[in-house]
Amino acid sequence: MASFHLLFSYATIVLAIIAGITYATRSIWGPRLRQFRYFPVHDSFESDIQNGLTSNSFDLIQNVLAQDPRAGLDEAASMEIKGIMKKQQCSFDQARLIYLRDTMSKNNIDPSGLPMDSKAVTKL
Structure with missing residues (x-):
């Protein structure tokens, strides 16, 4: 004891x-x-709108009004864009542009849209 x-x-x-x-x-x-x-799951365009993932040039309200049956924006991309918005204190459109440029760079594509691979055929 x-x-x-x-x-x-x-x-x-x-x-x-x-x-x-x-x-x-x-x-x-x-x-x-x-x-x-915890981050809420993006399961509809309405939740994307509530999370600030819409703008005049990327209007998700039309998807809601048209009763779009899709599940909303891509969850991984939405999370990354939301992180960019928070980290860099920028708007949704600016964060989308940063995300797009980063994705293009990761895929070996220059900002003009042309592949940076020397073996790529761009003209016939």
């Missing part, structure tokens, strides 16, 4: 130390933990 109390005392001390270290280092791990927050 005495060993149980001794073990319980040690466990309490270890937990107190872990809690203290966690509290003291919260400024280090706290921002990293925020990236795992």
Whole structure:
């Protein structure tokens, strides 16, 4: 019985130390933990509009009015564009342009739309 109390005392001390270290280092791990927050699933154009993913030049309201049966915008692209908007404090249209240029660059396409691959045939 005495060993149980001794073990319980040690466990309490270890937990107190872990809690203290966690509290003291919260400024280090706290921002990293925020990236795992819940994001709602994009399941319709209405939710895309509510998340700010529409503009005068990219009007999703017409899709809602036409009762478009599709599931909304691509979820991965929407999340990335939303992240660009938040990180760079820019509008939806600017974030779409940044996302498009980044995607084109990753696919070896220059900003004019031509492939940067020297073996690509662009004229016949």
